[in-house]
Amino acid sequence: MDTHDVLNQPERADPRDPWADDPVLQDHLTAQKGIPQEAFGRAIVELDAWALGDAARRHPPEAQIFDRTGRRRDRVTFHPAYHRLMTLGLEAGYAAGPWTGGRHTTHAAQVYLMSQVEPGICCPLTMTYAAIPALHGPLAEAWAPKLTTRGYDPSEKPIEDKAAATLGMAMTEKQGGSDVRANTTRADPDGDAWRLTGHKWFCSAPMSDGFLTLAQTDHGLTCFLVPRWLPDGPNAIRLMRLKDKLGNKANASAEIEYDDALAYQLGEEGRGVATIIEMVHHTRLDTAMAPAGLMRAALAEAHWWAAHRTAFQRKLIDQPLMRSVLADLTLDWEGATALGLRVAAAFDDPDQRPFARIAVALAKYLSNKRCPAVTVEAMEVLGGMGYIEETPMPMLYREAPLNGIWEGSGNIICLDILRTLHREPDAAEALTAELAAATGADRRYDIALEAHEARWSGGIEEAEARLFAERTATLLTASVLIRTAPPATADGYVATRLNADRGLTSGAVTGLDTGGVLDRLGPV
Template sequence: MTGSAPRSDLGTHVVQNQPPPRGDRDLWSEDRPLREIAARIGAHGTALASYGRSLGTAEMGDAARDANRHPPELRLFDSGGRRLDEVRFHPAYHRFMQTSAEAGYAAIPWEGGAGGHATHAGMVYLASQVEPGHCCPLTMTYAAAPVIAAADTLPAPWYDRLLARRYDSATAPVAAKQAVTLGMAMTEKQGGSDVRANTTIAEADGADWRLTGHKWFCSAPMSDGFLTLAQMPAGLSCFLVPRWLEGERNAIRILRLKDKLGNRANASAEIEYDRTLAHLVGAPGEGIRTILQMVHHTRLDTCIAPVGLMRAALGEAHHWVEHRSAFQRRLIDQPLMRQVLADLALDWEGSLALSMHVAGAFDGDTERDRAFARIGVALAKFLANKLCLLVVGEAMEVLGGMGYIEDTPLPLLYREAPLNGIWEGSGNVICLDILRSLAREPRTAEALGAELDAGARLNPAYDSALAEHRARWPAIPPEAEARFFAEQSALLLSASILLRHAPEPVSDAFVRTRLGAPRGRVAGALTGLDTEAILSRLAPPPA
């Protein structure tokens, strides 16, 4: 009967010592650090609270599982052999797209209110805890908005439809739709991150252009348009390629869907352009400069999404140890387990504080805000994604064999953990970008220095670590040291933010274990944590 409890007495044995289902949850109210940060940086708590409640239901958890167990399917032709080049999704995917679009995931930063980017970042963090695959097209839609806004020669509906808080999956041109999403198709086989090596050609066709070439990765191939790069006489330029035209399909040929490790609910494809209609966006020959506006904003999402994955994994681990016993003691009461979880929780808290602080800078209107956003987002992306793999892997191990089973969310989270470290610049690319930014833009170095100085005189160990950092690198470090420099800079920046805003047991523990005394390389290989204070911020509030 609907609503009745599952049977525990199975005849051959009684089910016991198993955690109960987590049921409906409120992702906002159970996340004290997020609520504290949102209030401080001006994010819209009401919007985040509503979104967190809608995502946290058991029903949406089931939908997330369905969307990942039934991945997108490629439909190249109809029954008569006519070309479709379409991707079909499970209804659960469309449900997530609708929920997030209507919440303002892509639109809210551009609607004119204060705290829009911080609110968007909070939504990325919450969505990544439940079903991260659908975030991809919405993130690109969010990030493309300033590029499209500056392209005054595009057909009128594009920008308005981008900002519509709706989801419209119809196969129709932009003028016939209530809302649109945008994807991206830049990477080619021979170039990878080096997009200057792209060989796709753009040829003039009246006021528009025709593209011919191959794209090795096309993210979200059922989007209504794609920002892409192609060579024209003036050099590499940026174009908007509409998916659908009036009365016909644009010549975008899907060759295959990528068989990915994770992000399974979302489709990624290999495509060809065959004299495909495109609109020029930005000045001729300025393609990289134009597309970097989009990349800057997608990087914000790639630094906060892994923090959401960490939060989800730690939530599952904490629920498990609170309701599971071994050797006559609850796991949560065992000192070694508490040490491991508290250590992991510090990685999550530091990453959350850093990423959301950077999101607040995206809302700023001063040159210092903009300079800090440029360097901060790169540092946060690098560190959060390196930590995400470790945190999710350790959380999986906390559950033992069950953590490896698809009945729990851990396998989904584990498959997703490497993605954001690869997307929009892998680790080495990001570290080299950090060095270039500091070398070329004096305001960037000044903004970073000011943020680091803001944590001074609040903790002696921090002051010592900052002095050592500056003595080691009085100038831009050599390329071979870029990762070491980026990691230390990001840890110091996280510590500075925590010292200013987090409870003392959290900030002091972070400084001591990340910047001060020697410790081991694995989670829990350290001493002296106030596990009660740290783990209390991970636990949901009492019922």
């Protein structure tokens, strides 16, 4: 420039490789016997998926409720970048893999990687993945083969004419939110099918080929599958508007109405919540894993900036206080990643079903509570630059709260944890065994676990559910790290999370092996 030289403004020459540059993912995926995701990471780079994600967000979906003649269209249009990312995820087996000979651990790694690129795409992919185990009988015979096809077919056709399909969800209503038993949508019998009438406040991925939904019959709340297209044309699903959300801009979330829409019963009449719980169980795995991916993306930016930016005659990464902050944040990220992949491994083993049931809720709670704090601290590392939309930081900041709200906000999750431990003794036993598996390696952990068990031996009051969930999840994370992470990470996590010698803010710690912990961030 004529007026000045541009100095001390680091500039990335190439997109980072989300697999090759991430020793934490590689190590913990190997520890949980997951399939390496090198090919998926390479595909992200080769496709320049970050640019596609940026385009999909800058050109968000648009609702076409009517056409120019005034006839209803009830459709959503997307930028081509959205479709390319959907193709990337579905062809890689994000939704189909665990149901076609793959592993949930591999799926969890794909959630982690895709969340760093474009989190909004994860919603329709996750819904499709999670809906498959909820299907059974004739509905499974008709839908499962299309849902488990490694391909993407966005055409508007009945399910029997599709090469591949996706499935969404429409559960909550204005008056109930998480209390779905307050739903008022009505289902009336129509031969072997039903007709639904009512309003849904949140419909995830409204351009899906069908939706799992809840409606009231004479016998109570019942689960249904509502196809979007019928052999003679569109079903009576009315698109009211798209939600104007804080983030998740590339994904269309909508309000819809069923206007005598054709639907098929799924599960026992009056047992809708019990039927849908299998889908919720699997979506929780993704909402536990996605915040780890968001934290990774934020820390990758902060680490790169600190390694190349100079202040007060030293690189930021060489300054002791900055190293403490970054190391402390790294412990949150590696803890979330390790716990998420450990939970995913339990999904792969039918014998560990009780542990998966309780551990996925604990992982979802703690990881999502840490994600916004980690993201905002990482943004602060970049200073004013981190507040600029041309960096990934604002997008990551807006995404950080989402998974903590989706599929049960904090209080819902904590109460579910208490119910599970009370009603399912095998889940409580599995959790106790997992916590005990790390004893003997670090006396500080043993002391913390003993104190925890003594503190809650007399029962847990509902008002204390968050305290119990946080401390249990923290111990569970420490247990996993002690057994699978390098000494600097395991020691740092135990010292700063299980002892009282730390402040309320990130970096307010002492005694960390910052060099050993920061090595986990990978190359810059």
